[in-house]
Amino acid sequence: MRVNKPKPDKAGWEVTGETEHYADDHLAVITEQVRAPSRSHPKAWTTVRRKSAVVIAAMTRDDKLLLVRQERIPIRAALWEVPAGQIDEAEPRLEQIEATALRELREETAHVLASDGELVALGDFFASPGFTDEQEYLFLARPVEPLRDQKIDPEEAIIDCRAFSIAEVQEMIARHEIRDANTLSICARLVARGLIQFVPR
């Protein structure tokens, strides 16, 4: 897939130029001349374009959340995070986004959505919207069940996977042990929507 996809026109936004500095299969660095709706003149802005991704809150039948411990090369650290992964399609339809969420759940946690389970769409968020167009689609999958004879994909940089109670997740966020945007953002959405509860301290 070409990451440097053209941006659709949006009302009030006008693009008058674009220069590509770098591009590979995963990202592209672009300087654009863009006139924002509130402005009379275009402004030069450098953006890193990247594929969209899915982020999954996988809840077990006893209301625990699956977290994976993942070695992250850019920051030289292993973090406890919710499972997530990139969407291959440039302009994905909802079915493709959902299929990616279920695939990443299986590959990263060796769990699947139960036959009586539901996949609840929780909207989206942008990881760093002044810097990149990276967009994450959020899902709650409940309940999930372990797959027999399935192991976590060894190609993934995942060194552990465990189920944590919501109280444990709250404590890990409060202690600054959970510190990635995916996990923090999906927890904010889940709590705001009343799908999980953090207890007053």
Added chain:
Amino acid sequence: MRVNKPKPDKAGWEVTGETEHYADDHLAVITEQVRAPSRSHPKAWTTVRRKSAVVIAAMTRDDKLLLVRQERIPIRAALWEVPAGQIDEAEPRLEQIEATALRELREETAHVLASDGELVALGDFFASPGFTDEQEYLFLARPVEPLRDQKIDPEEAIIDCRAFSIAEVQEMIARHEIRDANTLSICARLVARGLIQFVPR
């Protein structure tokens, strides 16, 4: 400042090579050969390096949060977000991070920390740790007060600034209207630590 700062060695992580593809004052694209602690061999990984940033939950004396409406060129949209901004120093000390937080508060909201106020450090998070080393330092500033005769910096892409009650912020997150990692992540930290409360729905 040079964004492409060398990464400090961390126990168990070994870097055997690095190629720079692109660099400007704001970001650098690097392919590194890195051996992670759980691996026996190095792996090639492309990272975008970027300055660290501060993210501020600015609370008024009547317990409202200041949000700014910001035009974000990479995503061609205006979002309601907490104030935030980049840290100039490559290896910032705590005082420099705190000074940046207070400066961004003033520039983006035309508010300052009250003379009887406190700046509470809320840890950090990574915006997209498989992709970039961008790290955000979180602060609660309370209470904040408007600066007389001060306007929002016209160089900022900010088109509005308002105070929202915590119930309004919860509703905006639940309705998917707040959709940037900074605001969602700092709200998760604030709720987990009991510094604000989202009501069960």
